[in-house]
Amino acid sequence: xxxxxxxxxxxxxxxxAQRIAVLNAVTKLPHSTADTIAEEVRASIGAISKxxxxxxxxxxxxKGIIRRIQPAGSPAxxxxxxxxxxxxxxxxxxxxxxxxxxAVGERPCLSAADNSGFKIDEAEVIFWGTCPDCLASS
Amino acid sequence: xxxxxxxxxxxxxxxxAQRIAVLNAVTKLPHSTADTIAEEVRASIGAISKxxxxxxxxxxxxKGIIRRIQPAGSPAxxxxxxxxxxxxxxxxxxxxxxxxxxAVGERPCLSAADNSGFKIDEAEVIFWGTCPDCLASS
DNA sequence: TCAAGATCTGGACTGAGTCAAGAAAAAGAT
DNA sequence: ATCTTTTTCTTGACTCAGTCCAGATCTTGA
Numbered sequence: 001x002x003x004x005x006x007x008x009x010x011x012x013x014x015x016x017a018q019r020i021a022v023l024n025a026v027t028k029l030p031h032s033t034a035d036t037i038a039e040e041v042r043a044s045i046g047a048i049s050k051x052x053x054x055x056x057x058x059x060x061x062x063k064g065i066i067r068r069i070q071p072a073g074s075p076a077x078x079x080x081x082x083x084x085x086x087x088x089x090x091x092x093x094x095x096x097x098x099x100x101x102x103a104v105g106e107r108p109c110l111s112a113a114d115n116s117g118f119k120i121d122e123a124e125v126i127f128w129g130t131c132p133d134c135l136a137s138s
Numbered sequence: 139x140x141x142x143x144x145x146x147x148x149x150x151x152x153x154x155a156q157r158i159a160v161l162n163a164v165t166k167l168p169h170s171t172a173d174t175i176a177e178e179v180r181a182s183i184g185a186i187s188k189x190x191x192x193x194x195x196x197x198x199x200x201k202g203i204i205r206r207i208q209p210a211g212s213p214a215x216x217x218x219x220x221x222x223x224x225x226x227x228x229x230x231x232x233x234x235x236x237x238x239x240x241a242v243g244e245r246p247c248l249s250a251a252d253n254s255g256f257k258i259d260e261a262e263v264i265f266w267g268t269c270p271d272c273l274a275s276s
Numbered sequence: 277t278c279a280a281g282a283t284c285t286g287g288a289c290t291g292a293g294t295c296a297a298g299a300a301a302a303a304g305a306t
Numbered sequence: 307a308t309c310t311t312t313t314t315c316t317t318g319a320c321t322c323a324g325t326c327c328a329g330a331t332c333t334t335g336a
Contacts, residue, residue: 014333016283034323049285054324056283070210072262075323089256100250110263112238117270118227124210125248126262132255152302154314172292187316192293194314213292 011063021045022056023080026066030079031088031097037078071097071126085109085122091131093138100127149201159183160194161218164204168217169226169235175216209235209264223247225262229269231276238265 004020013019018041025040026032032040038053057078060066064083070076071090077097085107087100102109102125110123130138142158151157156179163178164170170178176191195216198204202221208214209228215235223245225238240247240263248261268276 014282016333018284047285050323051286051325051327052284068210072206072208072214076210087250089250089254089258091256092259098254098256100252100254103251108265108267110265112225112227112265113241114238115265115267116227116236116238117273118229118236118265118267119273120227120265120267121230122266124264124266127246127248127250127253127256127258128260128262129246129253129256129258135255135257152313154302156315185316188292189294189317190315 007065011065013059013063013065016056017045018048018052019056019060021048022053023060023065026057026060026078027080030081031069031077033075033077035075087125087127089127089129091134092128093130093134096131096133098131100125145203149203151197151201151203154194155183156186156190157194157198159186160191161198161203164195164198164216165218168219168237169207169215171213171215173213223260225264227265227267229272230266231268231272234269234271236269238263 004023005015007023008015008019021041021044022037024044025037029036029040034050034053034057037057038048038050041048041053057066057068057076061068061078065080067079067082068076069079069088071088074095079099081099084105085102087102088097089100090097108120108123110125112120112123142161143153145161146153146157159179159182160175162182163175167174167178172188172191172195175195176186176188179186179191195204195206195214199206199216204216204218205220206214206216207226209226212233217237219237222243223240225240226235227238228235246258246261248263250258250261
């Protein structure tokens with residue numbers, strides 16, 4: 001990833017130490033919860049409020065710098081891999097989350113036979129199953 | 139839907155007034171939250187505890203009598219349409235949720251080019267967009 | 277350097293769901 | 307119809323994930 005300061009400025013986002021730390025934490029720990037990111041930031045810069053973490057995540061997401069997903073039964077997860085409409089595969093047993101390339105590479109990558117008059121802008125796909133580790137121990 | 143008492147017995151679920159009322163509420167109001175279902179049950183049988191609603195929903199879901207989905211940013215939603223792996227289309231503006239037939243009709247209906255060693259049992263697809271009503275008023 | 281606006285802090289609060297003890301009800305046997 | 311056992315329901319407390327808000331602090335641009 002390029003310099004986070006440059007990345008933020010290029011997206012019109014004022015640069016703060018908290019935002020840089022949050023972005024670095026998401027880069028280091030893809031598919032993490034806000035709480036995990038907060039802990040990583042605290043280890044990195046010493047202190048940050050929960051509100052600042054949520055605000056930074058919301059701003060970075062709205063500017064397209066990071067991506068927010070929220071699989072069923074999970075809190076929100078964040079990642080820096082953006083722009084390719086990749087999907088995810090999640091283990092039902094341990095929650096491990098991995099990326100899956102999108103065959104199309106952009107939204108929407110599927111069409112609905114009958115879209116009920118909706119204008120579709122995204123087909124969110126999540127593959128659910130069991131990861132190799134949990135398969136091995138069952 | 140067949141007689142709810144028969145449906146419950148056929149699935150090995152003891153019949154209680156609360157479970158029947160919850161099942162009827164989900165039938166009447168597909169894609170509803172637990173809270174909406176509780177309100178409908180209270181209108182129907184007079185009183186039910188939140189715990190009983192959550193318990194009934196969990197039991198009915200585990201027996202495959204109803205289906206639980208949880209789109210990003212939403213509480214859990216419940217519906218009685220089961221067994222056909224249909225997908226959903228959701229309006230980003232007002233939250234309206236509609237069913238979309240699955241082209242395959244069973245799980246998993248998509249495969250991942252690279253499944254990272256996972257054994258996949260479901261490809262959850264959610265179409266996001268704008269519904270006709272929200273399109274018309276924008 | 278300064279002022280204006282944005283952001284952060286700290287703590288209170290909300291919504292969705294879970295936990296647990298005791299009361300009530302369902303099922304099955306008699 | 308009755309009884310016993312097990313399950314379910316009720317009630318209230320609790321947790322987790324996220325939001326709200328007032329005041330302090332910081333960033334940006336002049």
